[in-house]
Amino acid sequence: DPHPITTETTKVWLRTLRVGYYDTSSRINPPLLDRKDEMVDAQYESKAAFERLTKQEQKRGLLRDGEDFLSQAVWQGRLATMGLQHHRHRLVKAVEKMTDPKVSLPKRCAKYGVGKSIGGAVYVHRQYEHVLGDALTFAKKSLPSGFDYTVVKHNEINGNFSFIHCPDFDTADEPATGNYAVVYPNGDVKLHxxxxxxxxxxxxxxFVAENYEGFDVQASVRRSIAWMSLSDVDKSLIGRASYWNKFVVPRLATIDTASKETDSTINLGRPDCDSKWVRSDVARKILKLSTCELAHLRDSGGINFRKVGRSFEYLME
Incomplete structure (x- = not known):
């Protein structure tokens, strides 16, 4: 505990040798210990961590000269005012409180085993468009030559297919839609x-399967949990980039920053890969390949790879 509660204190007046005993264990607002680095010698194992915390707190104005035995309420109030919290013996930005830790996540389309189902339509990444069958094959014949798209939307109510370009699908947490083409059941097409x-x-x-290589699927799931746990998010407006970027992203940035500060100072486990083995997204950038091209190269034996959990890593020599 960076600032443990004091439960009892014995005080001795040296001039009179009078002894006083104070029991603070039952106080609603107990006193806390601060500046623990001054209470241990140089050989103490955690001396450096204690000193680092004291310097952080002094720099932020949390600790003030002449103060001793701050109360728990005063200390928590100062932290809240400055938007800070403790992670072990470090100060980090406070993580925004979640409204409900038990978020009910949506599930992939049961009919196809992949895809997002909403409003009578299903959305899939281009890599999985084959699940939509012959109707998709027919619709694609109406697309202009060379038309580039990332996502396919199939409206199962009216039979329309939309082919949507999302240039930042793999890199953005919430990819934005670009130009798109709608193909009607009779073969007519309209460009937007x-x-x-x-x-x-x-x-x-x-939109993708669990083993998709274009981005970290589990990180994307965690992103969903994070924003769905926030309070006061108008879900009728979150589909537009303007509302999302102005009212939601800044709140998520607070969570992300606190997490990154913590991760950068504490060893939380193995890094994504070692110096030669790289993740799929890094390999694609180095080799200038699409997700599909990298998969074909792997399947043909044209690149050394290994599987880590449900992801692939590639050897860059």
Whole structure:
């Protein structure tokens, strides 16, 4: 504990040798210990950690000269005012409180085993478009030559197919829609330009399978849990980039920053990969390949790879 509660104190007046005993264990607002680095010698194992914390607290103005035995309420109030909290013996930005830790996440489309189902339509990444069958094959024949798309939306009510370009699908937490083409059941096609205030996709991990290599699927799931746990988010407006970026992303940034500060100072486990083995997204950037091209290269034996959990890593020599 960076600032343990004091439960009892014995005080001796040297001039009179009078002894006083104080029991603080039952106080609602007990006193705390601070500056623990001054209470141990140089050989104490955690001396450096104690000193680092004291310097942080003095720099932030949490500890003030002449103060002794701060109360728990005063200390917690100062931390809250400055938006800080303790992680072991370090100060980090306070993580925004979640409203409900038991978030009910959506599930991939049961009909196809992949895809996001909403409003009578299913959305899948292009890599999994084959699950949509012959109707998709027919619709693709109507697309202009060279038309690039990332996501396929199949409206199961009217039979329309939308082919949507999302250039930042693999890199953005909530990818934005670009230009798109709608193909009607009779083969007619209508092209639409990208919107100035584009729609964005949430839960992009639903669009792909668990072993998709374009981004960290589990990190995307954690992103969903994070924003779904926030209070006062107007879910009728979150589909637009303007609302999302102004009112939600800054709150998520507080959570992400606190997490990164913690991770950068404490060894929380193995790094993503060692110096030669790289993740799929890094390999694609180095080799300038698409996700599909990298998969074909792996399947053909053209690159050394290994599987770590449900992800692949590639040897860059």
């Amino acid at each position: 330009p990208a919107l100035a205030d584009p729609y964005i996709y949430h839960h992009k991990w639903l």
